[in-house]
Amino acid sequence: MKEVLPVFNSAVSIDCVLFGFDAGELKILLIERNEEPYKDWWALPGNLVGEEESVDQSASRILHELTGLSNIYMEQYYTFGEVKRHPQGRVITVAYYAMLRLGGDKALKPVSNYAKRAQWVNIKELPKLAFDHQYIFDKGLEKIKRRIKHLPIAFELLPEKFTLTQVQNVYELILGKKLDKRNFRKKILSFGVLKELNEKQKGVSFRAATLYKFDKRKYAKLFGKEISF
Amino acid sequence: MKEVLPVFNSAVSIDCVLFGFDAGELKILLIERNEEPYKDWWALPGNLVGEEESVDQSASRILHELTGLSNIYMEQYYTFGEVKRHPQGRVITVAYYAMLRLGGDKALKPVSNYAKRAQWVNIKELPKLAFDHQYIFDKGLEKIKRRIKHLPIAFELLPEKFTLTQVQNVYELILGKKLDKRNFRKKILSFGVLKELNEKQKGVSFRAATLYKFDKRKYAKLFGKEISF
DNA sequence: AATATAGTGTGTATTTTTTACACTAAGTAA
DNA sequence: TTACTTAGTGTAAAAAATACACACTATATT
16 A cells, blocks of 8 residues: 555654653653763653554553553654654654553553653753754643643542642643632532542541542543533 | 664654635635545645644644635644554654635645645535544544633634624534524523624625624633633 | 614523632641 | 641622513515
């Protein structure tokens, strides 16, 4: 089949902005490159799209290779196609983001050979990034800001059981501003996707907060409805 | 440079959903293909991305080739990357939409050779489309539905001078539902981007409506703010 | 000249949503 | 027992969204 259509015009890659919430900070996963160009620079995890995989599959594969995680919801948000964005040739890149629960257990799996190592980095302390990755990240952050106002995606960053204060922290980190506690709670509970548990936070040296769980069934029904913060 | 990176993994194309409003109907521009595959089928206008143009430039070029129009705001909304979407090989396509003023004067320019002809078609009466173009269109329509609730992009479809009823018609066609006249007017005027003119509609056999103009300066300031319908 | 027709243009009351704002309760640690 | 720290709660005011109906005006028709 390729005989008919082989106008080589570009390679296609995927880049992923993987958000994680840890120790009260919003972080993304960066890799330290082990190859030219930009050897030794930090970059968003990414790779070329395989010939036998869709772009969505490619994004999942990259996530899996880096973290060992599967079945994570990833959302494509933009395709970056400037001619000169890659110094060694034409590469158009499709950007995805995902929100990950960083359980202490889920350490990163061995990263593939194109990277020396991978590391979670606070989004407020990002190093200089390779290629146009800073720009790709900026657009991704904008995207989830808009997104979190309409859908409660923030829960995907939290452990299975969480306190309302934790949820509020995530919102504040993503939106970059303080929210009123009472109004926030009213609103977030009004979505009807949180289940209060008969359980309290443990190991804190002050009054323990009630734990909540995220009700995936009800959450699914929310898609399509619009909600705002 | 290409020596280093020539992993051919896909061709990249652009497909455009060009919306126009004409004779009270919401239409898109379709072309009738003159080449295999899907010869003689209707399809969204599209083409391969050139090696020396960004994907945005490519979208503008395609629009220009088809309509002779330049300087139209086009928005990229999704990239479709299923492996089998093109029967003759791997082609990943980046989809854009634009809203066009269909002045009677602006007839379509000669279409490029890959199409026999181009035609505006009511979105409610689309023929069977080539490739996955029906799906690409569906996603585009969803996108502008969401978009029009937050930004008054509908004006881009209207002639320079228009009546409030025309604006309402566009909204109703895009959203696919009736809106209350009084509430609609209140809302649309509250955006502060419409200038009332000292002029009335002409050539109608009933009470003539007041004409309005769209204030681009104020419109620009709206970006960033959120507004809803 | 009178009338029919078809779309224009307008206001108010009700409900819902958003915002602003401050204190008491509970648990831990000293 | 006291001091400390975070959890948890309600209400009033303002703003936004909704529901709803009739008179006006320009033309065409008789």
